[in-house]
Amino acid sequence: MPDNSLKKLIELAKIEGNKFFVLDEKGEPVLVMMSAQEYEKLLVRKIETQMADIEQINREILEAQKRDETQARKSYQEQLRSEVIDSTFSFEAKDPEANLAEEEF
Secondary structure, three states: OOOHHHHHHHHHHHHOOOOOOEEOOOOOEEEOOOHHHHHHHHHHHHHHHHHHHHHHHHHHHHHHHHHHHHHHHHHHHHHHHHHHOOOOOOOOOOOOHHHHHHHHH
16 A cells, blocks of 8 residues: 555544554454544543443442341351350359269269
């Protein structure tokens, strides 16, 4: 392609914002020419999408942590209840002499 044709393509890309695809011998696209403004817009959209994905992941992590915290708190409370409410506990005072008699056997 003569140098003049490349300059025309560059000017068209600048003025109209068009994209030009360069194909190899097999007809496969290997290069895209676009205006710098169009390329910047493309990058901004990509970054915005990535940021939205990161924010969604962070929200999901936070929700999972809250669920784990809630579950741990419930488990801890149940453990405390089982320690406080001991079914083998007797409110009857034991006679210390009776304990000595039991120990002698």
